[in-house]
Amino acid sequence: MQTVAQTLREHRSIRQFKPDEIPQSIIDEVLHEAVTGTSSSGNLNSYSMVLTRDPVRKRQMYKLHGEQEFILQAPLVITFCADWYRTRQWLKLRGARDNFNNFLGYQVAANETMLISQSVTLGFEARGYGICYMGSTLHAMQEIAEQLGLPETCLPITTIVVGVPDERPERRERLPTRSFVHDETYQKPNTSELEDMYQAREESGWERYMAVPRLKAMCDEGGITSLAQMYTSPYKYDPDHYVPKSLQILEVLQQRGFLPSKLSLTQTEE
Structure with missing residues (x-):
């Protein structure tokens, strides 16, 4: 396991991957560490992560992200979403006033979503996996939201692919x-x-x-x-x-x- 400093020094955006699957235990460990170790405004945790591994669904994501080949190569695609739906349902359940369905709520959730995405990225990279962020998420927010079945006040903010690197590009x-x-x-x-x-x-x-x-x-x-x-x-x-x-x-x-x-x-x- 690399230290944070080593991981940051070794960071590369990887666009070629080996077909090796990522063990579920590793995925669970990385996501759990990220959730428990990332700061959150009011501890409301206004984000969700959607994992895509099914080949058919990955091909659909491939089309929505501009047909970037590494999406089909990488065994795991993670879409990070700004998500107030879960919190708003909890507020309703407890008879509290509704909130966060506004632009300030979006800003808070979008910021938290980027925070958790970086924690997840560091977790995978520290274990030797490669990642690549996809800015194409913002260009297809609505289509990705529909594809993933996202509810109201839940929107994709960024996406990464994860896998075993099959290249070592220059920094x-x-x-x-x-x-x-x-x-x-x-x-x-x-x-x-x-x-x-x-x-x-x-x-x-x-x-x-x-x-x-x-x-x-x-x-x-x-x-x-x-x-x-x-x-x-x-x-x-x-x-x-x-x-x-x-x-x-x-x-x-x-x-x-x-x-x-x-x-x-x-x-x-x-």
Whole structure:
């Protein structure tokens, strides 16, 4: 078993897995340790975890997550959900006032969901398993919720795949720690500081893109000449996609009981 420090140093996002199954005893142990060892607002534990192992259901998740092949390879998919349904039913059972079916409730539950997901991730990685987070969860919240049969005020926030790694990729370049740490108040970086912060990241990231023929072809086709341009291009995090997608997420929150139905979600004309 690795220490927390060792686990953090060894972290990689794994996208190739061996077919080995994960023993149920390991899954139970990791999830129990995560639940009992993760902080919770008011000890209300406003999250749930849905485990997917059935091949047919995994293929359905594969389609909802943009057909990423490692979903089919990994023996375990875990969807982490912001969940107030269980708590609200308990409140009703005890004659208490209803609550948490509002945006503040969503924020609290979403934060707790990310906390528990990281604890679960560390638990599996400390035992030698590999994981990969899937940001595609937010892009298919409603569809995943329907697929998993999630009730009102319960929504998927993030998803991981877990399994025995069949690769050891290089660690991704992070910004220097000083980029994230502010003493007492936020320190806005000047141009020189920004250049220094991002230099190594830009160089290593661009080299990685240029080394993959498919990604290089995208950059050549789109006239993309830097990592920053790639990140806000139609191939990556397209601003023209993010605005309507943001409105769709607000609609999902409304449909799932986290926002009042009378709230207008139409985009404001500039």
